[in-house]
Amino acid sequence: MRLRTAGGAHHRLQPGHEPVSPWLLAATDRARHMRELEHCQQVYRADGWQAALAPRPRNLGINPADQEIEPGGQPIPISAERAANFSYFIEHDFTAVREDRLDALPLQQTAVQIMPAWGRHTPPQVFDRQCAAELGKLLNVPIAEFPGGHNGNLTHPTAYAEQVRTLIATGRP
Template sequence: MTTTTDYLSVPGATLYYEMRGNGPTLLISQSGEGDAGRSVDLVKQLADAYTVITYDRRGLSRSTLDDPGSGVTLTEHADDVHRLLTAVTDEPAAMLGCSLGAAIGLHLALRHTGQLSTLIAHEPVAPRLLPAQDRTRHEAELAEIQQLYRKEGLAPTLKAVAGVLGIDPANPDAEPGLTPQPMTSGRIANFGFFIENDFTALINDTLPVNELAHTPTRIIPAAGRTTPRIVFDHRCAQELATLLGAEVTEFPGGHNGNTTHPRAYAAQLHRTLQAAKVGWRSGSSTLTRLTRGSAE
């Protein structure tokens, strides 16, 4: 299936994005160093049922900043997604936000009411969702990781990030046949931008969490099945669920289940969007294939 690529000028940056598939619009906002290609295996599973949009966040890969030293904010990220969706569709879209992408989605749901029909917020890295004492502690933790990166480099920093998010590199759990994601120079640069700039955006975030219960967007808190319940990201998902009076929807894998378990994750994503009454083709062969994928 053909992938369409394009660029979009937005205030302060130029965004690169990709579109693939047919059907209702589904935007995927990845976290970490993830650019438009990070969810490639998941997109392959979804493209028969949705028009899937992935993009490079501003500052990553091909999405360049007009002023490379300007930094980023979560509201800028949310406005970027708003402008991207406005450029490609005039209908409410569904969004899968993973980690930082989920925090971006929460801002989008509040800043641009009605643009999202459904937001699946998978383990939002959003300290503002936590009680004040825990929020302060995790904001300090992010600042400490930034300092670690500046003093000792990427390798120990990635180990620290994995610990915070409940990822166990010594026990990888993934579906077979995934597209290789080598640690290229571009990916290393993206990690550096993420740690230096997006961490700061999270520390300085002002998300008005109490307003989330009143947005018309259907927000679905989600978490990985294997993510420890006590870690920061799972607790954020649980706090979001409590705020919304909802349950946390479990997805296959852990924090990065969308990349480690793309077939099973796609099946659960499709079921979740179906239940949320997002535009979907019920009874189709696509539904059968996606649902079957959860058992593979």
């Protein structure tokens, strides 16, 4: 995000909320997660996106049947468009994640302030929370905490947006 303040100054901030970046993990954890992604794709190809996402409680800490929603919030229904997005995500984005080999040095040298973040309700053993922790270590910066879990932008949209505004305004968690 690029923000121009009232005084004309520009700030660049990139929140990295639970980045799906297995390359940040230690070899054993990375290999385990890569197998999980590949398995999800195999299940998707055989049985569809709903079956492929069945392990969400373990893999992402998301249990649609038991997740906190901010007061006044409503669960977002799975429309035909969202179902198509899930299909595309599993088929294409999981492959991109598995094949990604980002060079860490440019991340450490960028002028953009990268702010790793995780959801308050994402369990510590979930891989993308671990990726946020490793990104924080790599960049030697604190981790921002967002409301909700991995999908806090959907379960806590108002509080999530407020946290984004706070990070932009202060540049710190």
